[in-house]
Amino acid sequence: MYRREVKAVSKIKYFVQQSWLLILSSFCFGLLLAIANAAWSPRIEQNRINKLNALADRLIPGADFVPLEKSGVVIEVISLKGDRKKIDVYKAMSGEQCLGWSFNAVGPGFQDKIELIIAVDKDFKTIAGFDVLASNESPGTGAKIKEKDFQKQFKGKPAAKLELIKSGQAKDNKILAISGATISSEFVVEIINHYIKVVRQEMQKKGLLGNDKE
Amino acid sequence: MTKNSDTTASIYKETLLAGLWRENPVFRLLLGMCPTLAVTAAVKPALTMGLSVIFVLVCSNIVVSLMRNLLKPHLRILMFTLTISTFVTIADLFLRAFQPVMSETLGPYVPLIIVNCIIICRAEACASKNNLVVSIIDAIGMGVGFTLTLCVLAGIRELLSTGMIFEAKVMPDWFVPWAAMSMPVGAFITLGLLLGLVNRLTKGKS
Numbered sequence: 001m002y003r004r005e006v007k008a009v010s011k012i013k014y015f016v017q018q019s020w021l022l023i024l025s026s027f028c029f030g031l032l033l034a035i036a037n038a039a040w041s042p043r044i045e046q047n048r049i050n051k052l053n054a055l056a057d058r059l060i061p062g063a064d065f066v067p068l069e070k071s072g073v074v075i076e077v078i079s080l081k082g083d084r085k086k087i088d089v090y091k092a093m094s095g096e097q098c099l100g101w102s103f104n105a106v107g108p109g110f111q112d113k114i115e116l117i118i119a120v121d122k123d124f125k126t127i128a129g130f131d132v133l134a135s136n137e138s139p140g141t142g143a144k145i146k147e148k149d150f151q152k153q154f155k156g157k158p159a160a161k162l163e164l165i166k167s168g169q170a171k172d173n174k175i176l177a178i179s180g181a182t183i184s185s186e187f188v189v190e191i192i193n194h195y196i197k198v199v200r201q202e203m204q205k206k207g208l209l210g211n212d213k214e
Numbered sequence: 215m216t217k218n219s220d221t222t223a224s225i226y227k228e229t230l231l232a233g234l235w236r237e238n239p240v241f242r243l244l245l246g247m248c249p250t251l252a253v254t255a256a257v258k259p260a261l262t263m264g265l266s267v268i269f270v271l272v273c274s275n276i277v278v279s280l281m282r283n284l285l286k287p288h289l290r291i292l293m294f295t296l297t298i299s300t301f302v303t304i305a306d307l308f309l310r311a312f313q314p315v316m317s318e319t320l321g322p323y324v325p326l327i328i329v330n331c332i333i334i335c336r337a338e339a340c341a342s343k344n345n346l347v348v349s350i351i352d353a354i355g356m357g358v359g360f361t362l363t364l365c366v367l368a369g370i371r372e373l374l375s376t377g378m379i380f381e382a383k384v385m386p387d388w389f390v391p392w393a394a395m396s397m398p399v400g401a402f403i404t405l406g407l408l409l410g411l412v413n414r415l416t417k418g419k420s
Contacts, residue, residue, distance in 0.1 A: 021284050022293060029300040036304050040311035047314040112321075136321060139255065139375075140393035 051133070052117060056090060056102040059119035059129040063092035063099045073206060077198040080107040080191065089199065098122045101203075104133060105195035110183045112136035114145070116191055120159050124200045124209055129155045130192060142184035150178055150185070159196050164189045226351050229340075233355030240363040241412040245331040250364060251401040253323050257380055260368035262316045264361025266305045266324060271333055271353040273301040278341035279349035285342060294337045295328070302327045332360060370404050371395045 056065050068075060068089045079085040089103040102119040114135045119128035132146045144150055153170050154162075162173050164186055170176040177185035203209045239245045246267075253263045277297045278285075285293060306324045309317040317324065327333065336356055341349040369379060375395035377385035394400050 018286055018289070021281065021286070022289055022296070025281075025293065025296060029296060033300060033303055036307050040307050043311040044307070044314075047311070051314070134318060139396040 052088070052090075052104070055117045055131040055133065056092070056119060059102060059117070059131060060092040060100050063094050065090040065102060066093055067091075068208075073208070075103070075199065075202050075206070077195070077202050080194055087195075087199070089203070092119070100128050101199075102128075103195065103199055105191050107187060107191035107194065109135055109187050110137055110142050110181075114184075114187055114191060116188070116195075118192055118195060120196065124159050124196070124203070127154050127157045127159050127192070127196070130188075137181070137184045141178070141181040144178045144181055145184050145188050154192070159200070161193050162189050225348065229348055229351045230355040233352065233357070233359035234362070235359070237356075238359045238363060238412075239332045239335075239356055240360060241409060242416075243332075243335070244409075245335060246360060248326060249323050249330065250367065250405060251398065253320055254364055254368040254371055254401055254404075255375065255396045256372045257365055257368045259316060259319045260364040261361065262309070262313065263320060263323065263327075264357070264364045266302075266309070267327060267330065267332065267360055268354070268357030269305055270298060270301045270327055271336060271357045272350060274298045274333055274337055275341040275349040275353040276346065278337045279344060279346045282342045290338075290342065291334075294334055294342075298333050298337070299328045332356060367401070367404055367408065370408075371400050375400060 053065055057063070068091060073089075074086060075089045076084050076086050085106075087103050087105070089101060091101060092099040100119055100121045101124070102117055104115065104117050106113055106115045108114070112135065114137070115133040116130050117133055118130045120126065121128060130151060135143070135145065137143045137145060153175050157175070158173055160173060162175050164177050164182075165174050166177050166182060168174070168176070175185070175189055200209065233239065235242075237243060240247075240250050249263050249267075253259045274294070274297045278294060281293070302325060305327070306317070309320070309324060336352060340352040344352070373379055373384060374392045377383060377389045377391050392400070395404070
């Protein structure tokens with residue numbers, strides 16, 4: 001019994017001898033990271049909000065964007081991967097009048113995921129536009145999803161199922177693909193189609209929109 | 215006494231210059247190839263990556279050098295990784311807070327500094343065997359050598375792919391930008407040509 005206790009104590013002693021530096025360093029580094037995170041995380045969050053607001057303001061000019069979360073409404077939708085995901089939905093207000101909605105959307109891209117901000121009118125019937133929050137598409141081709149020439153096609157289109165075409169006129173619900181970047185264009189259209197549908201459904205469920213079909 | 219201080223000064227000078235040319239991490243040791251190829255489409259992100267690597271290298275070399283006599287041989291790689299990942303996370307948070315645009319441009323390549331071979335190589339080859347001053351000088355030499363290499367590569371690629379340097383137009387109006395130079399193919403071709411050039415210049419000298 002005594003021998004076993006001595007063995008156990010020496011095992012603990014050996015463990016401490018071997019790993020005290022690792023344990024102490026982990027504690028110190030953890031503390032350092034916690035301080036850095038506490039000091040800079042408000043600024044990082046502010047940068048994210050500023051960027052969202054700047055992009056949303058370009059899509060619905062002159063509006064004040066009020067996050068729905070502020071009024072206690074959380075919007076969760078099924079993402080393109082199939083999992084449930086919380087998204088940030090903003091109500092675009094001008095005084096007392098609602099001008100529209102904006103929300104972020106994310107989906108797969110050609111090289112990496114594509115993150116968009118999408119804006120629609122107050123009834124979710126017309127697309128006010130979209131902009132790219134983050135993407136790593138190929139320079140010279142797929143990266144053109146960030147350019148105004150591609151983005152302006154979406155403005156005023158019906159918030160229904162958009163269709164991508166490779167040539168011809170981008171009329172009605174048709175969007176002309178970027179030459180040499182059909183796959184990136186397809187991903188953008190797919191993300192917009194999916195998120196408009198699921199966000200509308202979720203908002204109708206919450207009673208934020210009427211139940212009329214487009 | 216004077217001889218001793220002369221020897222020390224020459225060791226410091228040798229250590230500093232080694233990273234810049236003789237043991238340049240990219241051109242001579244072929245280390246840190248991932249950021250060299252991935253973030254050199256323009257000079258600004260290349261410079262930001264280089265400065266981040268200098269910060270991480272200097273901090274990790276300081277910590278490793280200070281704890282070198284306490285390191286257990288079988289735990290040393292674990293300690294190096296822990297140290298490096300701490301400073302990389304701090305660099306990443308700093309960029310996200312104060313340089314959000316650049317942080318977005320660099321994307322996952324800032325967190326990936328953790329697996330940059332230059333840093334673990336200098337911790338193992340220099341900082342764990344030398345005093346604090348030599349370790350700091352080595353980190354500065356290697357870091358500056360890496361940054362300069364990245365900037366040269368990025369300068370050539372940005373110039374040929376956009377006709378600009380630091381977003382300022384440099385090439386004449388008749389110049390047709392080569393979009394391929396901003397793509398991975400441009401990175402491989404430019405790096406290959408520069409490696410060939412450096413090998414040619416140093417042929418027979420080693």
